[in-house]
Amino acid sequence: MDKMIKTATLSFDGKSIELPILQPTVGPDVIDIRKLYGEADVFTYDPGFTSTAATDSAITYIDGDKGELLYRGYPIEQLAEKSHFLEVCYLLLYGELPDATQIKDFEARVTNHTMVHEQMHYFFRGFRRDSHPMATMVGVVGAMSAFYHDSTDIADPWQREVAAIRMIAKLPTIAAMAYKYSVGQPFVYPKNSLDYPSNFLHMCFAVPCEEYVVQPALAKAMDRIMMLHADHEQNASTSTVRLAGSSGANPFACIAAGIACLWGPAHGGANQACLEMLREIGTVDRIPEYIKRAKDKSDPFRLMGFGHRVYKNFDPRAKVMKESADEVLDLLGIQDNETLKVAKELEKIALEDEYFVSKKLYPNVDFYSGIILEAMGFPTSMFTPIFAVSRTVGWISQWKEMIADPTQKIGRPRQLYIGQTQRDYVDVNKR
Numbered sequence: 001m002d003k004m005i006k007t008a009t010l011s012f013d014g015k016s017i018e019l020p021i022l023q024p025t026v027g028p029d030v031i032d033i034r035k036l037y038g039e040a041d042v043f044t045y046d047p048g049f050t051s052t053a054a055t056d057s058a059i060t061y062i063d064g065d066k067g068e069l070l071y072r073g074y075p076i077e078q079l080a081e082k083s084h085f086l087e088v089c090y091l092l093l094y095g096e097l098p099d100a101t102q103i104k105d106f107e108a109r110v111t112n113h114t115m116v117h118e119q120m121h122y123f124f125r126g127f128r129r130d131s132h133p134m135a136t137m138v139g140v141v142g143a144m145s146a147f148y149h150d151s152t153d154i155a156d157p158w159q160r161e162v163a164a165i166r167m168i169a170k171l172p173t174i175a176a177m178a179y180k181y182s183v184g185q186p187f188v189y190p191k192n193s194l195d196y197p198s199n200f201l202h203m204c205f206a207v208p209c210e211e212y213v214v215q216p217a218l219a220k221a222m223d224r225i226m227m228l229h230a231d232h233e234q235n236a237s238t239s240t241v242r243l244a245g246s247s248g249a250n251p252f253a254c255i256a257a258g259i260a261c262l263w264g265p266a267h268g269g270a271n272q273a274c275l276e277m278l279r280e281i282g283t284v285d286r287i288p289e290y291i292k293r294a295k296d297k298s299d300p301f302r303l304m305g306f307g308h309r310v311y312k313n314f315d316p317r318a319k320v321m322k323e324s325a326d327e328v329l330d331l332l333g334i335q336d337n338e339t340l341k342v343a344k345e346l347e348k349i350a351l352e353d354e355y356f357v358s359k360k361l362y363p364n365v366d367f368y369s370g371i372i373l374e375a376m377g378f379p380t381s382m383f384t385p386i387f388a389v390s391r392t393v394g395w396i397s398q399w400k401e402m403i404a405d406p407t408q409k410i411g412r413p414r415q416l417y418i419g420q421t422q423r424d425y426v427d428v429n430k431r
Contacts, residue, residue, distance in 0.1 A: 015040065026061060043414045053234075054411075055242065059092060059397050060231045067313030071231060072096070080320040085226040085390075086110060086196050089168055092231055092397040107196075113169035114190035114199065116177075117147045124181045133178035133385045134263045140174050141167075142256035152250040154403055163251040164396045171392045172196070175385040176203035182381065197222035200389070205377065217331045221324045221372055228317040228365060229387055231394025233310075237261040237268065241395045242402050243411040251399060258395045259388045268387040271370035272380045274305035275339070278370075283338060284345045295355055305367030306350055307360065314362045321368035328372050343371055 006021040008031050020032040030053045046052045061070040069076040072091050090098045090106050127136050151163040177187050188203045198214040206212035241258040262268035281290050293301040350356040
């Protein structure tokens with residue numbers, strides 16, 4: 001017996017239109033409106049796409065009400081406890097956890113692609129020394145298509161694969177180079193003997209005049225930061241990558257577009273904005289003043305690092321990140337830091353205050369990640385580049401999924417036009 005197809009009926013202007021209802025493996029049903037304009041000559045209106053599924057995907061699932069995040073079906077809490085970043089990269093890219101042979105091969109391929117073309121070193125010199133590292137990354141990643149011509153043909157599955165490995169491997173190198181350039185230190189080449197997070201920390205903090213040894217606990221914390229930020233469904237930057245990719249743009253250009261979108265303070269820049277807010281508050285005794293301002297609708301001040309557009313419960317990534325924050329701060333002996341004191345007291349108040357509890361404004365992943373990164377020695381300007389390094393695998397996985405979809409077409413949102421209707425041109429001397 002055939003499975004019954006569910007439909008929704010839309011009635012207006014004396015007409016009724018049957019719209020198919022698509023059923024996901026998990027999550028809310030989706031009304032298919034693809035033929036709505038053709039059959040009814042109407043658009044839907046959804047600013048911010050809060051109720052619109054622009055694509056189907058098998059990569060990441062979020063249940064905001066439950067506070068649940070799944071990568072290919074695996075809970076983020078399990079992956080954070082038992083897995084590591086490159087294994088998660090493999091999972092996102094290929095859909096399954098690798099066996100011992102597969103992960104060894106994958107890690108070797110990534111490790112052997114971490115160096116960038118030597119001519120790219122000269123490219124950095126075109127930027128001002130005080131350039132924000134994100135500005136540098138947008139330019140350099142976009143320029144990768146000028147250096148790696150043999151992996152820009154999106155119709156070739158092998159070239160897509162090579163481009164994916166190259167970007168996962170080289171983005172940490174580029175981000176570290178952007179950091180070194182911004183502080184006036186020489187570039188540090190990657191080391192094949194180090195694992196992925198350790199290699200990144202080494203490239204950021206080593207100098208030629210002395211040996212730098214990466215502390216395992218810091219490498220573990222960086223690995224977790226990367227893992228927790230690896231993908232997050234159809235967020236603004238991922239949607240940007242998909243939209244750019246829908247035009248047939250090469251993968252390096254698409255990822256550069258994603259990095260540019262991520263730069264915004266409402267997206268990837270949120271952890272930087274959160275730490276800057278903690279510094280603005282300054283001392284614990286000033287917290288009540290800022291709590292009062294946050295509750296005042298007429299005051300433009302907002303508490304950064306609390307609540308989330310999708311999660312209406314506790315951000316599952318924040319639970320894991322809080323553990324890492326405690327471990328890193330204990331390791332580095334950072335307990336008397338005033339910013340940290342403000343953060344801990346603010347966290348305590350937000351979890352107990354009825355105003356924040358009722359609105360479910362729990363601390364999110366950005367609240368804790370900024371504290372960890374600052375403790376490691378990163379300036380706030382590097383927070384978003386590290387986010388970009390982490391999210392690269394998610395962008396590439398989403399891009400590859402889109403390119404492989406035979407039904408995909410160029411993105412072309414419509415609009416509710418509220419401008420002037422047609423009018424005639426008037427000569428300048430008659431206006």
